[in-house]
Amino acid sequence: MKVFACVACGQVDFPRRLLCPSCGRDEFAEVAASTGSVEEVTILHHRAGKTGGDIAYIATVLTHAGPRVIARLERLLAPGIVVSLRLESDGAIVGFSD
Numbered sequence: 001m002k003v004f005a006c007v008a009c010g011q012v013d014f015p016r017r018l019l020c021p022s023c024g025r026d027e028f029a030e031v032a033a034s035t036g037s038v039e040e041v042t043i044l045h046h047r048a049g050k051t052g053g054d055i056a057y058i059a060t061v062l063t064h065a066g067p068r069v070i071a072r073l074e075r076l077l078a079p080g081i082v083v084s085l086r087l088e089s090d091g092a093i094v095g096f097s098d
């Protein structure tokens with residue numbers, strides 16, 4: 001997946017902002033954020049719109065590029081574990097560990 005770095009001051013954000021929250025400029029460069037560290041995991045039961053009582057693992061992940069993102073984990077992982085990140089076609093971020 002990609003995050004967005006302000007070309008003027010280097011502030012990195014995700015998702016992309018209209019204006020840089022740090023300096024107010026509006027020009028960004030895409031930066032790869034393919035890995036991150038799991039910070040906190042929330043276990044969700046009975047996802048809306050799904051049947052069968054699925055469990056979802058939602059994590060705050062600090063990407064190595066800078067910003068924190070919310071990612072769905074493919075399985076339960078402990079805080080501190082480094083995950084790979086990919087952006088799904090529906091815009092969801094998935095974290096996985098091989």
Ligand SMILES: [Zn+2]
Nearest residue numbers: 006009020023
């Ligand atoms: Zn900036």
